[in-house]
Structures are given as C-alpha cells and as structure tokens.
Amino acid sequence: MAIPALFKNKLSLPVICAPMFLVSTPTLVISACKNGIVGSFPTFNARTQDVLDSWITEISTELETFAKLNPDKPTAPFAVNLVVHPSNTRLHNDRAVVKKHQVLFVITSQGNPAEVVEEVHQWGGIVFHDVIRAEHAKKAIEAGVDGIIIVTAGAGGHAGEINPFALVREIREFWDGPLALAGAINDGYGVRAAEILGADFSYMGTRFIATEEAEVEADYKSMLVTSEIKDLVYTDTFTGVKCNFLKPSIARAGVDLKSYQAKTLVDLDLGESNAWKDFWSAGHGVSGIKDVLPMTELVQQLKNQYQEAVHKPAFSNNGS
Ligand SMILES: Cc1cc2nc3c(=O)[nH]c(=O)nc-3n(C[C@H](O)[C@H](O)[C@H](O)COP(=O)(O)O)c2cc1C
Structure with missing residues (x-):
C-alpha cells in the first residue's frame, strides 16, 4: 500500500x-x-x-x-x-x-x-x-x-x-x-x-x-434512497461536461431535458448558474443507498x- x-x-x-x-x-x-x-x-x-x-x-x-x-x-x-x-x-x-x-x-x-x-x-x-x-x-x-x-x-x-x-x-x-x-x-x-x-x-x-x-435538502437525500441507476441521466446539457444527474430532480425543477438549452462551454458554476442547485447529481452507486445514516x-x-x-x-x- x-x-x-x-x-x-x-x-x-x-x-x-x-x-x-x-x-x-x-x-x-x-x-x-x-x-x-x-x-x-x-x-x-x-x-x-x-x-x-x-x-x-x-x-x-x-x-x-x-x-x-x-x-x-x-x-x-x-x-x-x-x-x-x-x-x-x-x-x-x-x-x-x-x-x-x-x-x-x-x-x-x-x-x-x-x-x-x-x-x-x-x-x-x-x-x-x-x-x-x-x-x-x-x-x-x-x-x-x-x-x-x-x-x-x-x-x-x-x-x-x-x-x-x-x-x-x-x-x-x-x-x-x-x-x-x-x-x-x-x-x-x-x-x-x-x-x-x-x-x-x-x-x-x-x-x-x-x-x-x-x-443538503431533505428531498435530495430521500431521492437517493428511492432512486436506482435507471433514474440517472449522463449528460453535458447543464454544465458543458458529462455528469450523472438524478432525473427526478430535473422533473422536480420543472425542466424538460429535451427542450433545455444546453450550455456549450465548461461552466465551473461559481454561483451564477442553478445547475447544481436544482439538478442533483448522483453516481451509479445510488442503487445501493437504502437509508440516510x-x-x-x-x-x-x-x-x-x-x-x-x-x-x-x-x-x-x-x-x-
Ligand atoms: C453532488 C456532487 C458534487 C461534486 N462536486 C465536485 C467538485 O466540486 N469537485 C470535484 O473534484 N469533484 C466533485 N464531485 C465528484 C466527487 O468528488 C467524486 O469524484 C465522486 O462523487 C465519486 O463518485 P461516487 O459519487 O460514485 O462515489 C462531485 C460529486 C457529486 C455527487
């Protein structure tokens, strides 16, 4: 090691x-x-x-x-x-x-x-x-x-x-x-x-x-408990770099991914954008999360x- x-x-x-x-x-x-x-x-x-x-x-x-x-x-x-x-x-x-x-x-x-x-x-x-x-x-x-x-x-x-x-x-x-x-x-x-x-x-x-x-918001935690891999979308739409987001968080924000105007540049998100605030990220491990501990x-x-x-x-x- x-x-x-x-x-x-x-x-x-x-x-x-x-x-x-x-x-x-x-x-x-x-x-x-x-x-x-x-x-x-x-x-x-x-x-x-x-x-x-x-x-x-x-x-x-x-x-x-x-x-x-x-x-x-x-x-x-x-x-x-x-x-x-x-x-x-x-x-x-x-x-x-x-x-x-x-x-x-x-x-x-x-x-x-x-x-x-x-x-x-x-x-x-x-x-x-x-x-x-x-x-x-x-x-x-x-x-x-x-x-x-x-x-x-x-x-x-x-x-x-x-x-x-x-x-x-x-x-x-x-x-x-x-x-x-x-x-x-x-x-x-x-x-x-x-x-x-x-x-x-x-x-x-x-x-x-x-x-x-x-x-973080309690809804984010409960979404992690209830979500599975099928609930993720791997997209560069929000930040210009490919990222796994929870689809239910996108729906919760009232956004239709297909009609969302994609960013074309890398957005470091220094507070100007709501991407990370409204659209919540999670990895494939989300399927294994059964509780908030x-x-x-x-x-x-x-x-x-x-x-x-x-x-x-x-x-x-x-x-x-
Ligand atoms: C909500 C969220 C925000 C993240 N923000 C950053 C970040 O600011 N800087 C960074 O280097 N990695 C960031 N990451 C990536 C993590 O540091 C780490 O590489 C990743 O979460 C590991 O994969 P896992 O979520 O499947 O365990 C972020 C990940 C998540 C889920």
Whole structure:
C-alpha cells in the first residue's frame, strides 16, 4: 500500500469523503475526519475567501481539539479541493487562503496542478490530482503530484467514461504511488475490492450525501434512497461536461431535458448558474443507498463490511 506519512495511524479505513460542490461543508468534513476517513470540500463551497478562511480555521481547530481529547481514535486529516482550470477566476485568491493555513492535503482537479504542487510542497503538504484518463495521470505525474485520483464510469459529479478495472490496471503500469479510485464505491466490499484491484484509497461521494451530516435538502437525500441507476441521466446539457444527474430532480425543477438549452462551454458554476442547485447529481452507486445514516453509523457499517470482505475466502477449486 502506498499510503503517505500524513495518513499514518490517522485512518480507520482507506476512504476519502470526496469533495462535492454545494454538498461538502465543515459539518460533513469534520464528521468524516472524526470517524477516521478523510473529509474534503471544494473551495467554491465557501462563497468568499473570508468564509473559506473561517471554514479552514473551524475544521482545523475542531479536529486538533478532538485528536487531543481522543488520542486512541484515528483522526483523519482534511483536504481542500482546488479547481485548477484556467477559467477559475477564484483560484489565485483561494490559493492565498490555502497558503495562509498551510493546508497539508490539497486535491486538484480540471487542469494543470504544477504551480499548486510547487507551492504546497513548500510547507510539506501533499497534492492528489483527479483524472479520468491515463494520459491525464501521466501529465499530473510530470507536474509532481503525490497521488492520483481516478474518476471512472458511473461516478457522481463529472464522471469519467472508463471502466475502473481497465483504468486502475492501466495506470498501475506506470504509477506505483498513492492511487485513489472513484466511481460508485458505496460500501466496505467496494473499498476492499478497490484495494485488491490496486488502489490505495476509495474516493466516495454519493454515499456520503445520504448522511445526517450532509447539509443538503431533505428531498435530495430521500431521492437517493428511492432512486436506482435507471433514474440517472449522463449528460453535458447543464454544465458543458458529462455528469450523472438524478432525473427526478430535473422533473422536480420543472425542466424538460429535451427542450433545455444546453450550455456549450465548461461552466465551473461559481454561483451564477442553478445547475447544481436544482439538478442533483448522483453516481451509479445510488442503487445501493437504502437509508440516510449518521456518519458514525455509516463508517461503522463500512468497517464491518470491509472486515467481512477481508475474511471472505478466496476462490478454491477443491470443492469446499
Ligand atoms: C453532488 C456532487 C458534487 C461534486 N462536486 C465536485 C467538485 O466540486 N469537485 C470535484 O473534484 N469533484 C466533485 N464531485 C465528484 C466527487 O468528488 C467524486 O469524484 C465522486 O462523487 C465519486 O463518485 P461516487 O459519487 O460514485 O462515489 C462531485 C460529486 C457529486 C455527487
């Protein structure tokens, strides 16, 4: 396992609660980290740099206090997600806040992470970059990233189109460093399967929206419980990039997908558009979501399933 020192003795499972636009808030991040899984959030969720500053202060302070009071419990580090696409007009100012706090774990997406890598390494932090193809992973490795996150077919948000079995093995041909796998990982069996396949971490988004700590509309959570894969549409209509959305949320917003005027450019959605607010995203894992749980209960369930999977006998052809 290629797990960086930052995580040593700080994780109860090799799981990252992935950054989710309009979903991840300090409450979700803190509850994940207190349960020994990495919590993260996109900087966009904090509507201004002042808010971002206060969120990072709140998360760091709360986790430091918790770790001191609970020395026997693994308290995971948190991560901040920076979109490094050239159209992100906030990047410069968000980076200044991340620098001020010397955030130890940064996740970059949608662009070239080189400058952020150089900066974060100055204070001893690490950077994982999120990709959907092997060629993007190669570029990120050239840029000096410490870890690769592969977002495969069936993920929530801007999902890739490549099968996870194929992509993990393709990337493992040239990268033996930390690797996180994303795409419909919903339970502890999936976490173990990702490890066996060659990933070090499971990068899970959708499952964590159906937790008590996720600060989203109650209807979104109940839609996750009642929806199945057939209720998803994979479309670039709303954001200019292919993404899995819940069809019932589109109907709920009174929109007919066929007559909706599609966006032609990548829309980073810095608050101008309602795409992510009105149309709710979920990955293929939605079929496996049967309940809204408190984070502690969900993580315990993940741990139990993971242990069951670890102890499951491997194939044997001796008839037993
Ligand atoms: C509602 C929603 C919002 C998301 N927003 C972001 C984001 O702002 N930045 C990002 O890098 N990934 C984003 N993602 C993708 C997740 O970080 C992660 O890759 C994905 O959820 C993993 O797949 P899963 O949902 O099937 O577990 C989002 C996903 C969802 C479901």
